Amino acid sequence: MLNYVWIGLIVIGIFAAVGNDLKDDLRNTYRNGESLKATVLVEKTPSALQESWEGEMVIPANDFNEFYGVTSAAKEIRLPVKITTATTGESSLLLNVNTAAPEPWRTMAKNATSKDNLTGTLRSIRFEEEGKRALVEIVFEPIRFVKIRAVTQATLDYASTAVNIALGLIGIMALWLGVMKVAEEAGMIRIVTRLLTPVTKRLFPEVPPDHPAVGSIVMNLAANMLGLSNAATPMGLKAMEELNKLNPKLGTATNAMCTFLVINTSGLVLIPATAIAVRAAAGSANPGMIIGTSIFGASCATIAGLIAVKLLQRMPRFKKDDPDLQRTAEGAMRKEEANG
Amino acid sequence: MADIFKTVITLVSIVAIPLLIFLFLGWGFVKKVKVYEVFVEGAKDGFHTAVRIIPYLVAMLFAIGIFRASGAMELLVSLLSPVTNLIGMPAETLPMALMRPLSGSGSLGIMTELMKVHGPDSFIGVLASTMYGSTETTFYVLAVYFGSVQVKNTRHALPAGLIADLFGMLGAVFICRVLFGI
Numbered sequence: 001m002l003n004y005v006w007i008g009l010i011v012i013g014i015f016a017a018v019g020n021d022l023k024d025d026l027r028n029t030y031r032n033g034e035s036l037k038a039t040v041l042v043e044k045t046p047s048a049l050q051e052s053w054e055g056e057m058v059i060p061a062n063d064f065n066e067f068y069g070v071t072s073a074a075k076e077i078r079l080p081v082k083i084t085t086a087t088t089g090e091s092s093l094l095l096n097v098n099t100a101a102p103e104p105w106r107t108m109a110k111n112a113t114s115k116d117n118l119t120g121t122l123r124s125i126r127f128e129e130e131g132k133r134a135l136v137e138i139v140f141e142p143i144r145f146v147k148i149r150a151v152t153q154a155t156l157d158y159a160s161t162a163v164n165i166a167l168g169l170i171g172i173m174a175l176w177l178g179v180m181k182v183a184e185e186a187g188m189i190r191i192v193t194r195l196l197t198p199v200t201k202r203l204f205p206e207v208p209p210d211h212p213a214v215g216s217i218v219m220n221l222a223a224n225m226l227g228l229s230n231a232a233t234p235m236g237l238k239a240m241e242e243l244n245k246l247n248p249k250l251g252t253a254t255n256a257m258c259t260f261l262v263i264n265t266s267g268l269v270l271i272p273a274t275a276i277a278v279r280a281a282a283g284s285a286n287p288g289m290i291i292g293t294s295i296f297g298a299s300c301a302t303i304a305g306l307i308a309v310k311l312l313q314r315m316p317r318f319k320k321d322d323p324d325l326q327r328t329a330e331g332a333m334r335k336e337e338a339n340g
Numbered sequence: 341m342a343d344i345f346k347t348v349i350t351l352v353s354i355v356a357i358p359l360l361i362f363l364f365l366g367w368g369f370v371k372k373v374k375v376y377e378v379f380v381e382g383a384k385d386g387f388h389t390a391v392r393i394i395p396y397l398v399a400m401l402f403a404i405g406i407f408r409a410s411g412a413m414e415l416l417v418s419l420l421s422p423v424t425n426l427i428g429m430p431a432e433t434l435p436m437a438l439m440r441p442l443s444g445s446g447s448l449g450i451m452t453e454l455m456k457v458h459g460p461d462s463f464i465g466v467l468a469s470t471m472y473g474s475t476e477t478t479f480y481v482l483a484v485y486f487g488s489v490q491v492k493n494t495r496h497a498l499p500a501g502l503i504a505d506l507f508g509m510l511g512a513v514f515i516c517r518v519l520f521g522i
Contacts, residue, residue, distance in 0.1 A: 002494045009403040016412035150409040158405030162397035166390050174386025181382025186368035226353040237488040244489040258497040265478040265501040270349045272473030284460035290469045293515045297474025300511025305504025312496035
């Protein structure tokens with residue numbers, strides 16, 4: 001299943017990128033080759049001999065929206081611009097696209113030859129009002145393959161993000177594994193395990209009730225519920241390691257491992273701290289009002305996940321790989337051989 | 341009532357980590373465990389566990405990265421929007437529901453954007469934040485947890501996790517419509 005979903009993400013992603021770029025080309029989303037009329041305000045009139053001069057480009061929002069067929073510009077656009085005249089007499093322009101610039105300019109600037117700047121050539125230039133204003137017609141550099149480039153960048157970025165996340169885990173992992181080891185030696189984990197045996201026995205029938213895995217599972221779930229993700233992940237990985245000790249076929253997930261994972265992916269948290277923080281930052285009158293609704297949603301997820309995991313493990317296509325069943329089958333065969 | 345609940349839980353989660361460390365290490369000391377030596381012994385595995393996860397996490401995240409960067413999400417949204425309209429889920433929150441299992445940072449971005457546009461206390465704002473709190477980043481959790489024990493054949497874990505996500509999203513839509521519905 002994971003194989004299909006994984007290759008699906010990659011193939012659909014690449015096809016969608018190519019498709020989106022073709023669409024942009026056919027619709028000419030970035031108006032490659034078309035000229036846009038704009039006004040450039042200058043402080044001091046540039047002399048004819050001057051190689052380059054700077055000013056402020058002004059485009060009314062309506063003109064911009066009409067030209068690109070968008071609604072992104074809300075007010076008049078004003079951006080710093082630099083105009084250079086080459087010896088051949090051809091003028092080019094460098095537009096500084098800052099965060100105030102509307103789309104599609106920001107996307108265009110991201111894919112332009114010089115980062116955060118759009119370059120273009122001037123078709124015409126005419127000075128007005130004693131040289132304080134220049135009416136210009138600009139053709140920006142052609143922008144193509146936006147999504148394909150984004151995909152390329154994403155593969156590199158995400159690969160290194162993955163490594164950073166994993167390395168970031170080292171310290172916190174070491175800390176909690178150390179604490180857990182002390183707790184284990186002191187018999188603390190065994191006490192936690194015994195307290196919750198009635199629950200864990202039903203959820204993980206494959207795991208012996210006094211196995212150290214149960215203690216780690218319980219502590220992971222408790223830490224998750226309290227939203228202590230820094231402590232929950234190391235405890236969860238410790239639990240996985242303990243569950244793996246019961247796994248007769250390394251590399252394949254046991255039923256207990258799948259059950260444990262689904263409880264974790266359902267993410268039942270008593271206080272969804274991140275969502276509350278974002279709501280508060282956005283100026284909510286009552287950031288905490290989603291606590292109840294989130295607990296309800298996550299409970300639905302947890303219950304549905306547990307039912308699904310218990311039903312799916314009986315399906316032939318998942319059952320045939322069950323490491324526990326294979327062990328008993330092999331064991332039975334060996335016993336027969338010994339008897340025969 | 342809700343306020344008391346919130347205060348208690350917040351308090352518990354603030355003191356939990358120092359308290360746990362104190363209890364576990366203190367109890368170990370009382371039980372005459374050589375605390376420092378045993379701690380270091382356990383902590384030794386931290387590095388290996390983290391490093392073991394790397395290939396699994398790279399495989400998972402770069403596939404998700406391609407999917408996110410390509411604009412395939414908009415395609416999926418337009419395909420699925422007739423279905424979500426039927427159950428009364430605003431089309432604006434569909435990217436949130438689809439992104440939640442794939443990427444934590446991605447869904448956080450969508451939630452923030454939705455709140456900026458529609459306001460945090462609007463129906464869409466409340467629903468988006470409820471969705472965010474209703475499930476975890478399934479693909480990430482799967483890669484990290486199974487990666488740490490080198491499990492490659494994940495069997496039914498992913499379908500079960502995705503079913504959990506689906507019901508988490510449906511539950512979020514249901515409860516928000518009942519409590520704050522229009």
